[in-house]
Amino acid sequence: MALQGITKIAFLWRFALALVIVMLFTPNATLAKRSTKMAAGLNVNVIDRCWRWNPNWRSNRQQLATCSVGFAGKMTNNIGRGLIQYVVTDSSDNPLNPKPGTLRYGATMIGGKKWITFQRSMNIKLEKPLLISSFTTIDGRGAEVHIAGNACLMIYKENNIIIHGLRIHHCKPQAPSSVMGPGSKIMAVGQVDGDAIRLVTASKVWLDHNTLYKCSDGLLDVTRGSTEITISNNWFRYQDKVMLLGHDDGYMRDKNMKVTLMYNHFGPNCNQRMPRIRYGYAHVVNNLYQGWMQYAIGGSMTPSVKSQANLFIAPKSGNKEVTWRKSSEGKTGSWKFFSVDDVFENGASFVQSNAGGTKPGYSREQDFAVVDARYVRSLTKSSGALRCTPRSKC
Template sequence: MTNNIGKGFIHYKVTDPNDDPINPQSDTLRYGASVIQGKVWITFKKDMNIKLMKPLLISSFTTIDGREFNVHIVTVSKIWIDHNTLYNCEDGLLDVTRGSANVTISNNWFREQDKVILLGHDDGYVRDINMKVTFVYNHFGPNCNQRMPRIHHRYAHVANNLYLGWMQYVIDGSMGPSLKSESNLFIAPKCGSKEVTWRKIGHTNGDKWQFHSVRDAFENGASFEVTKGSVCQSQIIAKNKFFKLLMLNQ
């Protein structure tokens, strides 16, 4: 997206959180992302929640820059978040919440952050039971702490990602989450926590947990607890340095 920096770009600021897919209004995200032609750099006037009424088609050479404020896009499906660098936000870097489904997050760099990614609004929001999210070819680190991701209720497929150290843990969840971790490289920090997964003792819906590891690689003593139901079946600790690359379609 370096072509979007320099002469000739349009700076567009979103001031209205509403969404009209039939007749996009000026000052809304849809107007800036879909109507304005040319190189567009989109920022936001303030914190806002944007509920997209229809899929958002984004024009070429468009940057959506939410670094200064907390921007949450909710209740959407068939979304692809690709080739972004996200870091240093007051809250989480990326939230997929309130009934969003069929989301692919790929080729992004997440760094310098405490709480990184949240899947699902909270334990009580049952519409998130239909959520399905794929993470592929992302780079986490340096200086990421936790929630890569945190899964409420439903399913995440995490494949071919690089985790370069962490402070607390990598992946956790609640309300019967399901995880397939496949062909990732987990490089634990030299000191501190080595655990990839974290599970709060005594958490509700503990009998519905499904955390699986398939062909993952672990270095510096990184460990992964394979969980089925309320039982942690095994702990994987390995020193594999090479792993099979997967081509995923969603």
């Protein structure tokens, strides 16, 4: 009997030890699984693969400028000789007399090439729209930077601009006003509707890894002849009107507009305009659409849209058609809305017009490999502003 008791105790000890081992190593296994998924997404994301593997990205931030693709091309004009490193240390804002250390001072008062970073995490409430000057990079990596609660960002007749790693939300309409603008000049700004980022006659702009949501009007406007734009790795959520490409039906200069939308995550709770395009050309590739209410991709004035290898997840109820067209007198014959290798879930569908349509016609530095749509979930897993801790990779 004594021997049986000892055997029973030994068995219980072995069982307890096994249970402890399982408890200790199961979280690591889960973490390893998550790390594997992240690595898989990073491996196929040509932009992130260019810089996120580098554990020393903080000491080589300018590597980012060599990683962009799509119509913006490489942003190497933003780096090199004469580059000024500017650090935002003050979250306050004075629209007419910016203080050194504030974001507005760096974006408007400093000429030439500047790379703007942030000393720490901060919430910036802009008193008036922030006009960003040419050859400016705003790099939010390593800090949690919110621009929220009032005015937001505008690029007006400027070029060669990178906006990376910001959280922009709860932007509000603004009455006409005067603000400090590029070149340290006071500029008049008309009524603005409350967009997170508004591009007006801008060119060569790259918007990457930003999180945008809950603004009074839209999240992103690309208007009045803006072109050579790449919109990548962003997270758009909780918004009625998400993205407008093209000013209005009467603004024919937008025929020259070229925009690449890649690796973005739309949703949850987005209604329409992902994007809505007039006149110009949009290459919509490898994006995740987490439902919609009215439509996902729409437009007017005979635009050209190539939808390629996206994942469209239709809402559980309501409209499951991806596209919407505002036709002129019922004529859509010259439209080019076509779908190539897209994946449709929950009954999503895509009505094509002139299937086959126009190719992007990328140059060598703009071109990139399109990923199979089956991997879009993994590809867009890190969309939005990244959490980059002091001792780890982004």
